[in-house]
């Protein structure tokens with residue numbers, strides 16, 4: 328290890344972040360951004376950046392529940408996520424010199440109601456007062472949704488009387504779609520840049536970690552270790568059984584029209600679609616369809632899914648037959664597209680509380696004197712919404728040396 332960066336030398340703080348998914352890379356960014364003095368941030372990941380659930384995700388980003396209500400702390404979370412998207416975009420454009428590699432599409436999202444109850448629920452959503460919409464969701468008719476997404480169908484589930492309702496769909500103008508792997512690569516580049524600018528340093532170490540104690544013995548003591556290991560947090564000896572998480576494996580399927588000259592493109596600047604089967608448009612020639620859900624996964628099984636990347640359907644061990652068919656029912660022109668492959672990831676679902684499925688953040692108790700170990704976990708099915716806000720909170724807490732800034736709901740798991 329470079330002697331300049333040894334903890335305590337020249338007052339340089341040294342942090343380890345475990346996991347290079349949405350949570351881990353965002354923690355690294357905030358640790359660097361908030362540091363008043365030079366810091367060394369070492370990110371450890373068994374497979375590199377975006378190898379876990381983050382890499383498999385579809386990229387949907389918005390702060391609303393299925394009913395169209397703002398989720399717990401959804402607005403703050405959305406604002407934090409957009410702050411990081413901006414930082415990542417700036418780093419990516421400096422890297423490539425242009426915007427050719429799109430990281431985020433801000434074309435909005437549409438949800439088609441699945442039930443009569445949902446149609447009535449959308450009716451309760453009041454339009455904002457004062458004229459300006461400011462991204463507020465709006466209930467719209469199926470016909471209006473079809474104007475936004477030419478070719479959209481209601482699907483078999485919508486009866487005729489529901490399809491004609493003026494609240495059959497929900498339009499979320501401020502909803503966005505990220506390209507998860509490009510975004511994380513760019514955010515990591517933003518970390519490097521922050522380091523260069525401030526005399527700090529961010530390094531990625533591709534290595535599996537089994538014990539935090541062993542990590543500190545092998546690499547020297549850290550001022551803080553932040554664990555952002557997603558669904559396999561239990562693979563760390565000291566954290567085994569500590570967090571109340573349920574593991575749920577899922578797949579997304581990538582469809583593309585590239586190389587198919589007769590296949591139609593996705594309508595220009597059209598929103599993506601939310602729903603039990605969703606369709607995230609990554610440009611006009613790629614659609615990410617999601618997602619399957621298989622509950623009751625173990626840590627060992629989840630470890631086996633990490634780093635698989637894009638797999639051809641014939642080599643995929645999971646049943647994804649429903650995804651392509653459902654996409655064809657939503658937007659029938661997708662039937663003319665080809666399947667690029669399937670990605671699998673495991674979600675770490677937190678318990679349901681009166682605030683909804685709230686992630687888990689906080690300091691690990693009883694880790695011994697002089698140690699400062701933290702976790703950010705349970706990002707569930709909405710990790711893109713929450714990752715930036717949670718990582719900002721945990722980085723602040725590390726700098727403060729206290730959990731005083733962390734909302735009580737995120738600390739419930741410790742009771």
Ligand SMILES: Cc1cc2nc3c(=O)[nH]c(=O)nc-3n(C[C@H](O)[C@H](O)[C@H](O)COP(=O)(O)OP(=O)(O)OC[C@H]3O[C@@H](n4cnc5c(N)ncnc54)[C@H](O)[C@@H]3O)c2cc1C
Nearest residue numbers: 346348349350373379380381385386387536557672710711
């Ligand atoms: C199919 C699917 C689709 C999804 N779509 C969306 C979506 O559209 N929008 C949304 O908001 N959310 C979505 N999600 C949820 C979202 O992907 C997760 O909430 C989020 O990725 C969790 O991020 P994370 O950083 O906590 O975990 P991960 O992304 O899993 O990152 C954990 C990292 O830790 C590393 N690691 C783990 N254990 C160790 C160890 N012992 N040693 C070293 N490294 C280790 C792994 O290699 C991994 O890179 C989806 C999830 C799935 C599975």
